[in-house]
Amino acid sequence: MSQAEATPAAETGVDIDVMxxxxxxxxRYPFLMVDRVESIVPDTSCIGIKNVSINEPFFQGHFPTRPVMPGVLIIESMAQTAGCLVVATLGPESEGKLVYFMTVDDARFRKPVVPGDQMKVHVRKLRNRGPVWKFQGEARVDGTLVAEATYSAMILDA
Known part of the structure; x- marks a missing residue:
């Protein structure tokens, strides 16, 4: 990932907007956890962007006096970013297919993600065999590592 971070997006891949x-x-809202994807390099890596707003529905209960983005939703953001990478790799026939979590390993939460943060989710494909893909993800805010995990998923027809 450090090589992708050091190289400008225009040299590493394509960017896509929320549409x-x-x-x-x-x-879809309220469960869409990716606002944009940058630097997609098919079959390799990409960076998902999540702009964290106080208007997120989960902040009503997590926690009202000190809003913190739930760790499980940070992992979900990693998974959705990886889903975009899978579809960018497989091509248009895979658009809209479901990507199901299979495992989450070595998840670490280093620092809270709070309203106003822009979370950048760096995803790197480790391997794939058929419909099963394995990834390493890191979430960063202002360049600081806030969460990381290794996870696998399976892509299926919707």
Missing amino acids: RVMELIPH
């Missing part, structure tokens, strides 16, 4: 994200994956 294109919604063509690639089936998630």
Whole structure:
């Protein structure tokens, strides 16, 4: 990932906006956890962007006096970013297919993600065999690592 971080987006891959994200994956508000994807390099890596707003519905209960983005939703953001990478790799026939979590390993939460943060989710494909894909993800805010995990998923028809 450090090589991708050091190289400008124009040299590493393509960027997509939220409307294109919604063509690639089936998630919708309030469960769409990716606002944009940068630097997609098919079959390799990409960076998902999540702009964290106080208007997120989960902040009403997590926690009202000190809003913190739930760790499980940070992992979900990693998974949705990886889903965009899978579809960008497989091509248009895979658009809208479901990507199901299979495993989450070595998840670590380093620092809270709060309203006003822009979370950048760096996803790197580790391998794939048929419909099963394995990824390493890191979430960063202002360059600081806030969460990381290794996870696998399976892509299926919707």
